[in-house]
Amino acid sequence: MMRLTGGLLLVGLALGAVPVSAGDGVPLPTPARGKGTQCVEPTDTMRRYHMDYLLHQRDETVHRGIRGTKYALKDCVECHATPDPRPEVRALTLYGFCKECHDYAAVSIDCFGCHTPVSASSEGGSQ
Amino acid sequence: MSLLTVLYVLLFYAAAVIFVVGLGRKIWQFATVPAPLKIPTTPAPTTRGGVALRIAREVALFESLFKSNRWIWVFAVLFHAGLLLVVVRHLRYFTEPVWGVVTLAQPFGIYGGMAMVVGLLGLWARRAVVDRVRYISSPSDHLMLALLVAIGATGLGMKYVLHTDIVQIKAFTLGLLYFDWRPLPGDPLLLLHLGLVALLMIVFPFSKLLHAPGVFFSPSRNMVDNPRETRHVAPWAAPLDAARDR
Numbered sequence: 001m002m003r004l005t006g007g008l009l010l011v012g013l014a015l016g017a018v019p020v021s022a023g024d025g026v027p028l029p030t031p032a033r034g035k036g037t038q039c040v041e042p043t044d045t046m047r048r049y050h051m052d053y054l055l056h057q058r059d060e061t062v063h064r065g066i067r068g069t070k071y072a073l074k075d076c077v078e079c080h081a082t083p084d085p086r087p088e089v090r091a092l093t094l095y096g097f098c099k100e101c102h103d104y105a106a107v108s109i110d111c112f113g114c115h116t117p118v119s120a121s122s123e124g125g126s127q
Numbered sequence: 128m129s130l131l132t133v134l135y136v137l138l139f140y141a142a143a144v145i146f147v148v149g150l151g152r153k154i155w156q157f158a159t160v161p162a163p164l165k166i167p168t169t170p171a172p173t174t175r176g177g178v179a180l181r182i183a184r185e186v187a188l189f190e191s192l193f194k195s196n197r198w199i200w201v202f203a204v205l206f207h208a209g210l211l212l213v214v215v216r217h218l219r220y221f222t223e224p225v226w227g228v229v230t231l232a233q234p235f236g237i238y239g240g241m242a243m244v245v246g247l248l249g250l251w252a253r254r255a256v257v258d259r260v261r262y263i264s265s266p267s268d269h270l271m272l273a274l275l276v277a278i279g280a281t282g283l284g285m286k287y288v289l290h291t292d293i294v295q296i297k298a299f300t301l302g303l304l305y306f307d308w309r310p311l312p313g314d315p316l317l318l319l320h321l322g323l324v325a326l327l328m329i330v331f332p333f334s335k336l337l338h339a340p341g342v343f344f345s346p347s348r349n350m351v352d353n354p355r356e357t358r359h360v361a362p363w364a365a366p367l368d369a370a371r372d373r
Contacts, residue, residue: 025305026302027301029294048291
């Protein structure tokens with residue numbers, strides 16, 4: 001037990017000696033910035049609950065025909081579509097926004113099996 | 128950096144040191160403690176390869192439990208196999224880029240979490256319902272199950288009820304590995320989950336959970352059944368033997 005305590009003390013001292021911002025830096029996702037300054041909910045809430053809002057809205061729309069509420073995938077695309085980072089795709093898409101964090105956290109997205117991630121404003125041949 | 132982040136960073140470094148050093152000491156003890164007698168539980172393999180296979184079956188399939196008690200085996204497999212899937216799912220927080228297999232295993236990790244909790248509740252019910260098991264159950268038996276159930280429940284709670292910012296969590300865990308500390312989100316379920324996991328790491332080297340490394344050192348499982356072909360002499364007994372023969 002004495003030896004264990006001694007070892008802990010040593011590690012504690014070593015930790016204290018390491019500067020707070022040591023290391024090469026943690027890899028972080030860099031999602032593209034959307035339009036405007038504020039999403040439909042505060043950023044912290046959107047980061048945690050956007051999937052629930054979209055899933056709930058899907059049920060509202062598909063089963064009960066309710067449209068035009070606060071949460072709509074179409075509106076996600078309108079604000080968050082940016083020029084696609086892949087050179088062969090010349091359109092405004094959600095690729096640069098959703099994929100960054102979803103790849104980082106290994107969460108697959110099934111929205112775009114049916115819906116388009118391409119912004120309507122990119123279809124007029126502006127690209 | 129907030130006080131909360133600093134506290135959890137220190138907690139996890141301390142827990143990791145206690146876990147690694149404590150487990151290392153324990154494994155060293157298991158490996159060096161004398162095993163003076165040849166006591167494989169028969170029928171036992173008569174070759175080293177056979178013994179390796181026997182231990183592999185014991186570790187992967189819980190063979191001896193299967194032979195002795197089927198319903199306990201079912202709950203034990205539910206818990207351990209579930210835990211394995213959960214661990215694979217959690218690898219996404221420790222690797223960047225995330226490995227392909229880990230990405231594919233994500234949904235199975237959720238079912239693993241449910242199986243794990245069901246298995247634990249079954250094993251806990253055993254301690255309450257089976258008279259002779261209740262009689263020999265000590266507080267640590269119950270507390271260990273409670274700890275694991277609480278870890279599973281808080282994890283599932285974050286998946287299904289109160290979400291947290293998993294991108295920020297991954298930055299935090301990678302930060303621990305890179306020594307580049309990132310803020311920890313302050314969601315209560317997350318703090319509870321991580322605190323309990325740190326507690327698990329700290330108590331692991333002093334608890335019944337040592338059956339994990341211990342199963343490999345169990346003399347009744349890891350010995351070759353060849354007492355007539357080869358005389359078994361424990362290392363500490365060899366000098367005594369040599370002195371007598373002289």
